[in-house]
Amino acid sequence: MAERHISTTALARLINKESKELFILLTTGGWIVKVDNHWQLTEKGKFEGGIYVNHPKYGEYIAWPESIQQHPLLKLLPEAPLSATNLAHKWDIPARLVNLLLAEKGLIKKHIRGWLITAKGKKMGGQQQEADSGIPFVTWPETILDEPELIASLLQITGDEGLAGHPTLDGHSVNNAVQRRIDNWLYLTRVIHARDYSLLWDLDSAVADFYLPDAELCIECWADELGLENNRAAVISGELEKNQAYKKHKVAYVEFRDENIHQVDEILARELLRRGIAVY
Incomplete structure (x- = not known):
């Protein structure tokens, strides 16, 4: 029985990664190349099992054997999508503050329970997810870690000493890093x-x-x-x-x-x- 082939997007979903990141990896790995705004297989991509599939609705696209998910190249994919918990570990702040910070920046908004993505959040690469319990949450690409606006706010939240004398997120003046962290926590938690x-x-x-x-x-x-x-x-x-x-x-x-x-x-x-x- 021939092995089932799946699209690049479906493969990304199968391994719980961002499809955009997977396309980038396959391109840099020399498996695919974009020609006239269409993806094409290279000889390397064909060798690794890539084929062309014609769909009556979506036209021609590249597909991969399901077993490709075990290939060493795919281990090089970033950790994305990143949850609030993942970001909390990277930013060294509580997950609660991660969501409140993202909400303050207009990237997500509070739901009855959980969080919903905004139009601004989608532009930044966020994706709406839903837990088994039905509670909505949002995941993010690794590029969010390099957003200057978020980096600046993180320095505020962690009470960076170099910011002493500067206003807090809500514009209050503080005398030291301890006051800064308190003020920003109160502001973010409303x-x-x-x-x-x-x-x-x-x-x-x-x-x-x-x-x-x-x-x-x-x-x-x-x-x-x-x-x-x-x-x-x-x-x-x-x-x-x-x-x-x-x-x-x-x-x-x-x-x-x-x-x-x-x-x-x-x-x-x-x-x-x-x-x-x-x-x-």
Whole structure:
């Protein structure tokens, strides 16, 4: 029984790869060549099992034996399509923030559950997918990793020190990398927040780094900044004074430092959920 042959697009789908990437690989590998806007087999492509098939509706196209999926050349294909989880590993941020960042850039939009691709996302090579549960999600080609707009936002999200003094994603000014990561997390998760918020009581007052009105929660950021050695005593005294004021007036607050800022997604998502606010 002759082996079944499938189109290049069907082959890409079979091995869960981008068809565009497969066409590029077969071209650089010398298996196919484009002539007058039509794909043609080279002698190498024919040797590897490629044939021409005529379809009554789609016309002539190149087809490959199904066994070709085991060929060593195909192992050189990029990892794409990349899911939010794949991008999270590459960008070193939580998968939740990957989708929220892509949504902020207008590439996807929130569904009842899951995410739907936008016209802008399609232009960037995204593809709409659906899990077995029916929940929609989007996958991306590896070219998304080189998008300048996304790279710039990633530097913001990760609190790059070189950006100190520059506005955050929502335009707020911050004093250090810890504040930057907090502000950008709050912005991406659509949590209403104020910067340098004045808290006034009868005889006391304090200025919170961040205040979340819906959660009635303050956030304080204590960063090891340059030059801190010169006024460490004053900084520690101010920190203790503010903490005492919070405790005296029973104000809920969360503290972040350089050593726990990498847990911002886990800590704030949990704190907000305790106060009836879910972030996605």
